[in-house]
Amino acid sequence: MKNEDKLIMSKKVNLASPKAGAKIIDVSDDFFAKCDRMLNDTDPIFIDDKYDDHGKWMDGWESRRKRVEGNDWAIIGLGGRCSIKDVIIDTSHFTGNYPPAASLDFSSNHSYEAGSLDWHPLLEKQILKGDHVNEFQLLKNENVTYVRLNIFPDGGVARLRLFGDLIPFSQDLSKAIELSALKNGGKIVGYNNAHYGNVNALLSEGRGTTMGDGWETRRRRVPGNDFIIIELGTPGLISNVEIDTCHFKGNFPDRASIQTIDLNNEKDKMKAFEASNNWELFLGEKKCKADTIHKFEKNDFLHEKIVSHIRLNIYPDGGVSRFRIFGQPVS
Known part of the structure; x- marks a missing residue:
């Protein structure tokens, strides 16, 4: 077989992609950069002189500087009942404004009502690097319908990618x-x-x-x-x-x-x-x-x-x- 014809195995589906039915359901704060940008399929970009009414335009999700106790979070609804193997928390172009740490939780609830979901750990709290593609393997899971990304305490994430398998709802x-x-x-x-x-x-x-x-x-x-x-x-x-x-x-x-x-x-x-x-x-x-x-x-x-x-x-x-x-x- 010629090298040109060798089979290259694809990565699993990015379940956090809008193409797979994912969408932002709720977010604690996205003052500087809207949370739905974090799910874009394209690689994040940086435009040196682009600003909007809230400050520097960033290609991703960015919350304001937190002045109270707690941490920021975003909840993603998935396009089916999923099992997730790996995650990428990409902080590309976030250098002085990336979160020092992050974790993930999941829920198998059928519908979203604020404060009513049962959450289970998907990724224990991990240290993040700025301007970096942070890759992690996840804890065992199945029938995942919602994922919560927690950032500690605040900051920006360019892209969230969740790789795994999807079973349609019905x-x-x-x-x-x-x-x-x-x-x-x-x-x-x-x-x-x-x-x-x-x-x-x-x-x-x-x-x-x-x-x-x-x-x-x-x-x-x-x-x-x-x-x-x-x-x-x-x-x-x-x-x-x-x-x-x-x-x-x-x-x-x-x-x-x-x-x-x-x-x-x-x-x-x-x-x-x-x-x-x-x-x-x-x-x-x-x-x-x-x-x-x-x-x-x-x-x-x-x-x-x-x-x-x-x-x-x-x-x-x-x-x-x-x-x-x-x-x-x-x-």
Whole structure:
């Protein structure tokens, strides 16, 4: 196998991303910088001479200087029932105004009412470095619906990233759904290249906002093609497929095809992932156009079998904004 075609395993889904359904539910104080910036998918930036009515503009969440006892906090509602493995508390560009320490708690409550949630420790109090990507492993957890970030005593956090797995709150399995969507438990398994953009955007809602809001590979200079592997939120029978090249005009793929497999009862999934080029062909090579939603239906498909994983091939390289697999879930 050429180096260009080697499978690179993706990180788990960032459950704190709005693309995964996360949102700020409550915050003790965000006087200097609004808390929802902390969940942005883009890397934090610093604009030297940008100020607003409250002072220096910062790309993240920042509370005012605390003059009383206690600490500041922010509560994030997640897009499903989650299990979280790792966290990044990113203090990039916060140098004289970062919190010296932070902790995390979680709740499994179904709805939020201030003061009524049952909180359990997710990350014991940890020392933070300023202008630094602080990474931590988390305590055992499951069915997480809310996360509380505590900062001691105050200060700024550029980004919060929570990596793990999402199970949707509720689904009507009697109806066709978007099997591949992040909000329905879909996830990126891996790819051979993802030089530009955000791969998780591929499975998120809406059309891409810019060319950076999708999956794009570098320019391929050797024979072959690029690919990405997706695990469906639940195995299913596929009824419709959409490949959206929104904003990709001089760099869309020339062609695309789809291969599939059902790994529901497979023990050695890694071996199957590494041999994904041998999966069954589901959609033969189709020409692509710039900035277009390409739609395919059952008449285009080469089989009607249950599918748990998808391999999207693009020829030879390029960018795809959104990839949607619709179908009937099979429990």
